[in-house]
Amino acid sequence: MTALHGFEQTRQRRIDELDAVLHEYTHAASGARLCWLEREDENKSFCAAFRTLPYDDTGVFHILEHSVLCGSKQFPVKEPFVELMKGSLNTFLNALTFPDKTCYPVASRNSRDFLNLMRVYLDAVFFPSIHEKPEIFQQEGWHYELRGGVLTRSGVVLNEMKGAFADADELLINAMNRALFPDSPYRFVSGGDPEAIPSLTYEAFTAAHKRFYHPANSYLLLDGSIDQDESFALLDGYLSQFAAIDPDTQIHAQPPVRAERRTIDYPLPAGEPMQQRWKLGCGYVIGTYQDAQTLFAAQVLSDVLCGSNHAPLCRAILEQGLAEDVVLSCDEQCMQPNLLLRVQNFREADLPAIQATIRDTLTALCENGLDREQIEASLASFEFKLRERDYGTMPRGLIFELEILASWLYGGDPGQRAVWRRPRRPPVLQRGVRRSARRHRHRIL
Template sequence: MTDVSAIAAAHGFELTGSREMPDIEGAAHVMTHAASGARLLYLANDDANKAFSITFKTPAADDTGVFHILEHSVLCGSEKFPVKEPFVNLLKTSMQTFLNAMTFPDKTMYPVASTNERDLLNLMDVYLDAVFRPNIYNRPAIFEQEGWHWELEGEGGNRALVYNGVVYNEMKGALSDPDSVLFDALSAALFPDTTYRFESGGTPAAIPTLTYEGFLESHRRHYRPDNSYIVLYGNLDLDRFLAFIDEGYLAPLSADERGPLAPNPLDLQP
């Protein structure tokens, strides 16, 4: 029987709880990385389809869609993988059984899965480097491409400045659906004093108000180990995975100088 507590301790984690999980025919083990504050849930069972995800608390404080833009942008190259579209490359070349990134009203999630352990470690490496060491700090064009920018449209004397950008255009399309507009209006009416009153994907009216500096500050405040929750799932070598996460990312990041902890404070009226 695997001694989860001893394995966790060997890699800087403290096991804080374990329980049997009949629904997955396995067990759940909760642990915290002592130096960085990152939390980790290991769902152990005999499933050959192994999975990893890292999630950050990212409650929206406005309609700029900053966390939606960040979700796109961190997957546009990183320190270790300085390619233009690592996400697309992984879709083409890895053995992944699931690969995605999702922005919710209160969190941003980066999940991957594979039946091959070595492949999953590679997917983890790309994702962890993307979220913690993205190229957004030295390539402002990523923000302009994925968020918004000005460009000239038309010809001759009919040329005009218009907004463009991946997320900007995505949300123009999404909010052209009356059901989406109604859902946002209902959320704002039902939850006026919470983060759920905002459109976390961003609205076309508010997205262009987001500055590059505000974009970077949102990443600095929220994309950090002590604001993260890591999940491992399936039949995998726990010792190997915890060593990889600790030595490659959490331990080095623990020594970083960081400002006040996220998430965004909300100025809520009584």
């Protein structure tokens, strides 16, 4: 097999839905993988992603995400990221910590600028200054500080997460993940729990970088009309400095659990009355990343059941004046996508009535069926979104790259999400409701 700059092509296929060709490669020497979605698009994008599975609540990967952008071997200036924002023609530049991955996406219409951005990001993730400068960890993670004669802890991520933990929804989602995924990395708070962040040492922090930011644990993505020769040569220049290892970062699916109800406290602003401030969250794991049709159906179902105040599940609760708001959301950026139903702001005494209403409404919908017109309307709106693929200021290529990661990161087919089609109607949707209402084994209510 011929290799281009160390990359051996393992698969190539046309994806008509995206008017593109998806190429898959491996960089044998370093163990890196690469997907290139070749499309006519001047807005080229690159994303370096790593499978970062939390093993505690210290937020180590969130602190790494901040820290690697604070200087690197070739770009030792303190904040290349900020400098880049000012001088580059980029159309997107960011870094994101997810519950199971960390992504460094960039996009630009200008070829020189694009290669320059790739170089800065590759240098940052593979050769950050964090190993020589412990002060980066202290600044971005945590450190002691004397404030008005009092010793306190501070740090960019620590302070950010203190803010996040003041939000009831954030706490509810964390509690939900602990309950639904008790044996999986998803039980941990990837952003970091302010209580746990100060237990992270500098040594553990740099060791996590060495293990998880290795090419063998990386998922590299290119999209658009890139210069293949130059881009691959640039990547090879970085990757070939590493020898392949086994990073041992497989994600194992969480077996179904029937979690018990649990109650957690959350802070209210000073002086705010406590009445009618209860919140309820019900979580349902709907399958795995491979169940593309179920996932599509779950999204349509969320819209049909709770898309507006007139949707049946919302209406049933709101009409009785039991709560202020009802939201049903679908988390699809993980190995086991799940639905989360949130009922906001009610009185403790109304909890039994709310639970009975949810159960009765779903049971009745199973027996009598969903409103077909509503299903058609929701399907049409999803199809329109899929066809238009209008993501506002977010470059399309980056959305495609995230869709590729939604199966590729778990060992699945990188092209799976790109070819989503309309689900076989009513049967799949009806079954979806029935499952949620009755036989669902993997849930917390």
